[in-house]
Amino acid sequence: MMSPSPAATASSRRERVRRFTALVRKESFQVMRDPSSILIAFVLPIILLFLFGYGVSLDTKLTRVGLVMEETTPLTGDLAASFRASRYFSVVSGRDRRQFEEELVLSRIRGIIVIPADFTTNYMAGNRPQLQVIVDGSDPNTANFVQNYAQGAVTNWQLQRQAEMMGGGPAITVEQRFWFNPELTSRSFLVPGSIAIVMTLVGTLLTSLVVAREWERGTMEAMMATPVTAAELLAGKLLPYFLLGLTSMTLCVLLAVFLFGVPFRGSVLALYALSAVFLMPALGQGLLISAVTKNQFLASQLALISAFLPAFLLSGFLFEINSMPTVIQWITFIVPARYLIPSLQTVFLAGDIWPMFLQAIAIMFAIGCIFFLLAARSTKKRIA
Amino acid sequence: MWWSRLKALIIKELLAVLRDPKSRLILIGPPIVQLLVFSYAATLEVRNVDIALLNRDSGHWGQELVQRIDGSPTFRSISSAQNLAEVREAVDRQRVTAALVVGPDFSRNIEAGRPADLQIILDGRRSNASQIVAGYLNQIVATLAAETPAGTGAAARSVVVVPRNWFNPNLIFQWFMVPNLIASIALLIGLIVTALSIARERELGTFDQLMVSPLRTHEILIGKFIPPMMIGLFHMTIYILAAIFIFGVPLRGSLLLLYGSSLFYLASVAGLGLFISALSTTQQQAILGAFLFLVPAMLLSGFATPIENMPNWLQPLTVINPLRYFLVIVKGVFLKDIPPAEVLNQTWPLLVIAAVTLSAASWLFRRRLE
Numbered sequence: 001m002m003s004p005s006p007a008a009t010a011s012s013r014r015e016r017v018r019r020f021t022a023l024v025r026k027e028s029f030q031v032m033r034d035p036s037s038i039l040i041a042f043v044l045p046i047i048l049l050f051l052f053g054y055g056v057s058l059d060t061k062l063t064r065v066g067l068v069m070e071e072t073t074p075l076t077g078d079l080a081a082s083f084r085a086s087r088y089f090s091v092v093s094g095r096d097r098r099q100f101e102e103e104l105v106l107s108r109i110r111g112i113i114v115i116p117a118d119f120t121t122n123y124m125a126g127n128r129p130q131l132q133v134i135v136d137g138s139d140p141n142t143a144n145f146v147q148n149y150a151q152g153a154v155t156n157w158q159l160q161r162q163a164e165m166m167g168g169g170p171a172i173t174v175e176q177r178f179w180f181n182p183e184l185t186s187r188s189f190l191v192p193g194s195i196a197i198v199m200t201l202v203g204t205l206l207t208s209l210v211v212a213r214e215w216e217r218g219t220m221e222a223m224m225a226t227p228v229t230a231a232e233l234l235a236g237k238l239l240p241y242f243l244l245g246l247t248s249m250t251l252c253v254l255l256a257v258f259l260f261g262v263p264f265r266g267s268v269l270a271l272y273a274l275s276a277v278f279l280m281p282a283l284g285q286g287l288l289i290s291a292v293t294k295n296q297f298l299a300s301q302l303a304l305i306s307a308f309l310p311a312f313l314l315s316g317f318l319f320e321i322n323s324m325p326t327v328i329q330w331i332t333f334i335v336p337a338r339y340l341i342p343s344l345q346t347v348f349l350a351g352d353i354w355p356m357f358l359q360a361i362a363i364m365f366a367i368g369c370i371f372f373l374l375a376a377r378s379t380k381k382r383i384a
Numbered sequence: 385m386w387w388s389r390l391k392a393l394i395i396k397e398l399l400a401v402l403r404d405p406k407s408r409l410i411l412i413g414p415p416i417v418q419l420l421v422f423s424y425a426a427t428l429e430v431r432n433v434d435i436a437l438l439n440r441d442s443g444h445w446g447q448e449l450v451q452r453i454d455g456s457p458t459f460r461s462i463s464s465a466q467n468l469a470e471v472r473e474a475v476d477r478q479r480v481t482a483a484l485v486v487g488p489d490f491s492r493n494i495e496a497g498r499p500a501d502l503q504i505i506l507d508g509r510r511s512n513a514s515q516i517v518a519g520y521l522n523q524i525v526a527t528l529a530a531e532t533p534a535g536t537g538a539a540a541r542s543v544v545v546v547p548r549n550w551f552n553p554n555l556i557f558q559w560f561m562v563p564n565l566i567a568s569i570a571l572l573i574g575l576i577v578t579a580l581s582i583a584r585e586r587e588l589g590t591f592d593q594l595m596v597s598p599l600r601t602h603e604i605l606i607g608k609f610i611p612p613m614m615i616g617l618f619h620m621t622i623y624i625l626a627a628i629f630i631f632g633v634p635l636r637g638s639l640l641l642l643y644g645s646s647l648f649y650l651a652s653v654a655g656l657g658l659f660i661s662a663l664s665t666t667q668q669q670a671i672l673g674a675f676l677f678l679v680p681a682m683l684l685s686g687f688a689t690p691i692e693n694m695p696n697w698l699q700p701l702t703v704i705n706p707l708r709y710f711l712v713i714v715k716g717v718f719l720k721d722i723p724p725a726e727v728l729n730q731t732w733p734l735l736v737i738a739a740v741t742l743s744a745a746s747w748l749f750r751r752r753l754e
Contacts, residue, residue, distance in 0.1 A: 036669040044676055051683050054695055064692070104550065105720050107712070123543075130544045137552030138719040140560050141428045142690060147547050148519050154543050155526065171529040172500050176518055179475060181508025189509055205675070209668050297580050298406055300671040304572065305414045313426050318688060320513050322460075322481075323431040325424050332425075342478055345509040356477050 019228055023236030030210070031240050040206055041248040045198040049252055052190040053260040062090040063146055064109045066100035069093065070117040079115060079131075082157040088149040097134075104136055111135040111146040180349040188263070191256045192344040193317040195249055196337045197308070199275065202245040203282025204289070204307035205300065211237060211290035212299035230379065238283045245279045246272070256348070266347035270357055274343050277361045277368070281336040282307070284371025291378040311337035336364050389599055393607030400584075401577060401611065415569050415619055419626055423561040430516040432460040436474040436483040439464065443491020445500070445532070452524050453484070458517075475507055482506045482517045494532045551719045562631045563714040564687050566623040570616055570646075571653055571681065571707050575674045578612045578657025583670035605746050608661075609654050616650040627718070637717035641727050645713045648734040652706040655741030662748035681705050686712075709733050 031037050067083055069076055084091045092109065094100060103109045114132040122129035133150045135143040181188050214220040223233055253271065256262040285307055293299045313319060314328070315337035321329060332338050339360040346353050402408050435453070439446050453459055463480065465471045471483045485503040493500035504521055506514035530542065552559050585591035594604060624642070627633045635642075656677065664670040684694070685707040691699060702708045709730040716722035716730075 034666075034668065036664075036666070036672040039676060040672045044679065047676070047680055051680060054698065105722060106726055107716075128542065128544050130546050132546045132548060134548040134550060137549035137555050138560060138715050139690070140549075140552065140555040140557050143549055143552075143555055144428075144516075147545075151523075151545050154545055158542060171494065171532040172502055172525050174522055174525055175501060175503045176506065176522075177503065178506045178508040178511065178514060181511050184508060184511040184515065186511060189511060201675070206672075209671060213666075213668060293406065295404075295406070296667045296671065297576075297584075298404075298410055300576060301410045301414065301573075304576075305418060309418065309422065313422050316510075319426050319428065320430055320510070322433065323427050323429050328421060328425045331421065342509070346476075346478075349509050350476065353476050 016232070020232055020236055023228060023232065024239050027237055028240045031244060037206055037210075037244070041202050041244050042251060044201065045194075045248050045252050046255065048194045048198060049191060049255050049260070052194045053187055053256075063088060063111070063142070063149070064090050064092065065111040065113055065146065065150075066097075066103065066109050067091045067093045068097045068100065068112060068114045069095065070115060071119060073120040075120045075123060076115050078161075079119075079154075079157055082160075083113060083150075083153050086149065086153045088145075089153070104134070107136065110139075110142050111150070113150060187260060188349055189345050190317075191252075191260060191262050192348045193315075193341050195252045195256070195275075195344060196278070196315065196317070196340045197311050198252055199245050199249055199278060199340075200282055200307050200311040200337060202241065202248055203279050204286040205303040206244075207238065207241050207283055207286030208289040208293075208299040208303045209296055210241075211287060212293055212296045215290060215294035216296060230376070234287065234375075234379075238287070241283060241286075242276075242279050245282070246275060249275050262348055264348055265351040267352050270347050270352050270354075271344075274340060274347065274357060274361065277364045278336055278340045280368030281364055281371055284368045284375060285336075288371050288375040288378065291375050310335045314338065315341050317341050334367060336367050339363050386600075386603060390603055390607055393599060393604065394610050397581065397607060397611040398614070400581075401615065411573070411615065411619075415573060416622065416626065418569055419562065419565055419623060420630075423558050423565055423631065426561050426565075427557045428512070429557055430513050430520075431458060433458055433482070433513075433517055433520075434461045434463070434480045435459060435517075436465050436471050436480045437462050438466075438468065438471050438483065438485045440488040441486045441490035442488075443495075445491040445494045445528070446486045449484075449486065449502075449525070449528055452528060453521070456520065456524060458520050471505065475505060478507065478509075480507075481510065481513055482521065484521070497533055500532075558631050559633050559719060560715070562623075562627045562633050563718045564711060566620070566627065567649070567707055567710045567714050568682060568685075568687060569623070570619055570650065572678060573619065574612055574616045574650060574653040575657045575660070575678060576671060577615060578608070578654045579660040579664070579670040579674040580667055581608045581612070582658065582661035583664045583667045586664075587666050601746060601749055605658065605742065605749070608658060609651075609742070612654045612657065613647075613650045616653070617646070620646050620650075633718055635718055636721040638724075641724060642714070642717045645710070645717075645727055645731045645734070648731050648738065649706055649710040649713075652734045652737040652741070655738040655745065656706070658745040659741040659748070662745045662752075681707050684708070703733070704737065706734055706737050 065083075067080060069080055080091075080093070083089055092100075097112055097114055100109060100112045104112060112132075112134040114134065116130060116132065119129045119131070121127075131150075131154060133147055135146045137143050178184055211220070214223070224230065228236075253264070257264050286303065289299050289302045289306070293302055310332075311317070314321075314324075314332045314335050316332075317337070321332050321338065324332070343357050343360045346356060401411070437450060439450065450462065454462055463474065465474065465483070468485075471485065474480045475483055483505040485505065487501055487503075490500050490502065502525060504518060506518055508514060549555050582591065585594060599607070620643075624635075624639075628635055657674065660673045660677065661670050664673055684691070684698070684702045684705055686702075687707070691702055691708065694702075712730045713722075713727055716726065
C-alpha cells in the first residue's frame with residue numbers, strides 16, 4: 001500500500017533521501033525541543049553515575065555491632081581487641097546482651113557478639129570454646145556479611161595466637177587473587193552496568209513514549225498517509241533516539257573514566273559496537289510497546305515492567321543469574337541487558353575478549369530482529 | 385453539595401484509569417507478576433557456582449579438597465584445566481567465577497607438616513559474588529586444614545562461632561525481598577498514576593474545563609488525590625495477602641499498624657506525584673519527571689544497600705524519600721514486630737512529605753490559574 005507510483009520511480013531515490021532527511025530533522029527537533037528527553041538522556045545518567053560512583057556501594061563499610069563480654073580476662077580482652085581492630089566493625093562494648101537486644105530490633109546495630117562467661121576456662125582446657133554471633137536476619141545480606149567478618153576476625157586472632165605460642169603458621173595458606181579488580185571496588189562494576197540501564201531508558205522508555213504519543217494524537221496515522229513508507233517512517237523516528245542513546249552512553253563513559261577513575265582497558269571500537277547493537281533490541285522493544293499500547297500511560301508502565309526492571313534485576317547487574325531459580329534463569333535469556341552488562345564490564349575492567357563480545361552481539365542482534373518483526377506486524381495490523 | 389461534586393470527580397478519575405481494559409489489566413496483572421518474579425530473582429545469595437581446577441598434585445590431600453568442594457551445595461560444577469592458559473580462558477570468558485590452583489607439592493608439604501600453598505583466582509568483575517565464593521572456599525580449606533597432621537593439635541583450642549539469625553533464622557531471602565518489593569512497587573505505580581493525572585488533562589485540554597467547573601482548587605486536588613490512594617490500598621492488600629499466603633512471610637507485628645502507616649505512605653507518594661504533575665505540561669514530561677525521582681529514590685532507600693553505608697553528605701538527601709521510612713515500617717512490622725513508637729517515628733516524616741508536596745502542588749495550580 002505504501003509503494004511509490006510507477007511514474008515517480010525515476011526520481012524516487014533522490015526524493016526518498018530528501019524525505020528521509022526531512023523526517024529525521026523533524027524528529028531531531030522534537031527531541032531537542034522537549035526538555036524531558038534531555039532530562040532522561042543527560043541528567044538522569046549523570047545522577048545515576050554519581051549515585052553509583054559515590055553513594056550506592058556494595059562494599060560493606062564499618063558495621064555497628066555490640067560486643068558483650070560476660071567475663072573480663074586477658075584472653076577475652078585480647079579477643080575483643082581483635083574485633084575492635086577489624087576494619088569492618090565499629091564496636092560498642094557492654095556487659096549484658098539485653099542492652100543491645102532492643103538496638104538490634106530498631107536496626108541501630110547489625111549484630112551482637114557474645115563472649116560467654118566460660119570462654120577462658122574452655123579455651124585453656126582445650127574444650128573448643130564457643131562464641132555467639134547474633135545478627136539481624138531481616139536483612140540477610142548484611143547478616144551474612146557480619147557472620148563472615150566475625151568468623152574472619154576470630155580466625156585471624158587464632159592464627160596470631162598460634163604463631164605467638166607455637167611459632168607455626170597455618171597448615172594451609174590460601175593465596176587469593178581477584179583478577180581485573182584487585183581492590184574490589186564495587187564502583188568499577190556498577191558503573192558499566194548503569195550505562196546499560198541508561199541506554200535501556202533512552203532506547204525503550206523514551207522511544208515508546210514518543211511513538212505512543214503520536215498514536216494517541218493520531219499524528220501517526222497522518223504520517224502513514226503521506227508518501228513516506230512505513231519503514232522510512234520508523235527508521236526516521238528511531239535514528240535520533242539511536243544517536244541520543246549513543247551520546248548519552250559516551251557521556252557516561254567519559255564521566256566514569258575521568259571522574260570516577262574506572263579503568264578502561266578495552267577498545268573504543270568494542271564499546272561502540274556493543275552499545276550500537278544493544279540499542280537495536282532496546283529501540284525495537286520501545287517500538288513494539290508503543291505499537292501495542294498506543295497510549296502513553298500504558299507504554300510507560302509496560303516499558304517499566306518489561307525493560308527497566310528486568311535490566312536492573314534480571315541482568316546480572318546486581319544479582320547473580322546463576323543463583324536464580326531455573327524458570328527465572330530462562331526469562332533472563334530474552335533480556336538484552338543480560339548480554340551487554342558482562343561485556344561492558346569486560347571492556348572496562350579486563351580488555352577486549354572478542355569471542356565473548358561477538359557472542360553477545362549476535363544474540364542481541366537476533367533479539368532486536370525479533371522485536372522489530374513483531375513491531376512491524378502489529379503496526380500493519382493497526383492500519384489495515 | 386461539595387461532597388457530591390467531589391464524589392463525581394473521584395468516580396471520573398477512577399474511570400479514567402479503570403475504563404480501558406488494557407489499563408485495568410496493567411494495574412492488576414504486572415504488579416503480581418513482578419512480585420513473583422523479582423522476589424525470587426533478586427537474591428544476593430550465591431549458588432550454582434562453577435569453578436575451574438588446576439590440580440598439579442597427585443597426592444591424597446589435593447583429591448580430598450576437590451571432593452569437599454564437589455560435596456558442597458554452593459558449587460555446581462568443577463571443570464579441570466590442564467594448564468594456566470586454560471584457567472585464564474575460563475575466567476576471562478566468565479565460564480567460571482573462580483579457579484583453584486593446587487601446586488605439585490601440596491600433599492607432600494601437608495604430610496611433612498610444612499605449610500602448604502593454595503591459589504584461588506577470582507573474577508573481580510563480579511566482585512560481590514567472588515567475595516562470597518572466596519569465603520566459601522576459605523571455609524572448606526580451613527576445615528580441611530584442621531584435619532591435617534599440623535592442624536589437629538590446634539583444633540582443640542579452636543573457637544567455635546555459633547551463629548544466631550534473629551527474625552529470620554534460615555536467612556530466607558524472600559522474607560527480606562517481599563516486604564521491600566511491596567513498598568517499592570507501590571511507589572512505582574502510585575507515583576506514575578498520580579503524576580499523569582493532571583498532565584493528561586492538560587495535554588488533552590480538559591484541564592481548563594475542570595477549572596471553570598464549580599469545583600474549587602482544593603477540591604480538584606482532593607479529587608485527584610483520593611483515587612490513586614484507593615488503587616494503592618487495593619494493591620497493598622493484594623501484596624500483603626501474597627506475602628503471607630504465597631511467600632509465607634511471617635506477619636509478627638500488627639496488621640493495623642501496617643495499614644495505618646501505609647495510608648500515610650500512599651499519601652506522601654500521591655503528594656509527590658501531584659507535585660510532579662503540576663510541574664509538567666505534557667504526559668511525557670510527567671512520566672519522565674516521575675522517573676527522575678523514582679530511580680534515585682529506589683537506590684537511596686536502604687533497599688539494596690544500607691543507608692549507613694552511604695557517604696555522609698549523601699545521607700541527608702534520603703530524608704525526603706518516603707520509601708526510606710516505609711521500608712523500615714514494612715520490614716519491621718512483618719519480621720521484627722517493632723514497637724508502635726518506632727512506627728510512629730517513621731510515619732510522621734511521611735505526613736510532613738505529604739503536607740509539603742500537596743501545598744506546593746496547590747500553590748503551583750493557583751499560580752497557573754492567575
